Amino acid sequence: MKRRTLLKASLQLGLAGVILPQAASGAYPTRAFLAKEIPDVLRTAFGTADIGASDQIEIDAPHIASDANMVPVRIKSGFENTESIALVVAGNKSPFTAFFKLYESQSFVSTRIRMSDTSDLLVVVKADGVLYSSSRPIRIGRNGCGA
């Protein structure tokens, strides 16, 4: 019985041609996730802490978030060749939150993040090899989460 299920599972996997994360680049930016201060985070993640502000990045997030464990954010980049979008929460113990690498003509990502306290959400976009940033303060209505 066990052998059957195993066989079936491996067959399905083979047929689907699933790309599992292990098989991919393995370029997890561990050091950026460990950095504690914003300039350190930017330096480890992007090689420079000097990133110019841009008004081409739209950050859609609540002004006051009622649940610190689930703050919905929607990021829209106005640049044509957006290569990556990174989220950095200034007030968190580990500020680097998410890094999205975009391989096609994409400019929008949305997810839900944790915020330990009222702070700025910093978004760093790379487009045509150039880094741009934008930030938005988000207030936390109730107790934070300590992330």
Place this chain on the structure above:
Amino acid sequence: MAGSIKIRAYDIDGQVTVKSIINHPMETGQRKIKKTGKKVPPHFIKEVIVSRNRKIVMEAFWGKSISRNPFLSFQIPGRKGDTITISWLDNRGNSDSATAKVR
């Protein structure tokens, strides 16, 4: 971990909008169990890979500051009938993947 991913993908004027939810505890390592005072060890998704018709379109690296049961939405070029595959890998080496057709 099978069946942990829900995917909805819609073709809206040649642009595919994908919305997905992954069932995952996303433990930060900071949370304490009140009774024992012990910290719950970190358990979170590190990497998410999205492919369309077996070609990678997005790679996401996540830390502990992503909410529990992560929600992920994005827009990619594509059309009705394309297959979208989302797979994830967490810090304990667990992984899962799911495929959906664009409607």
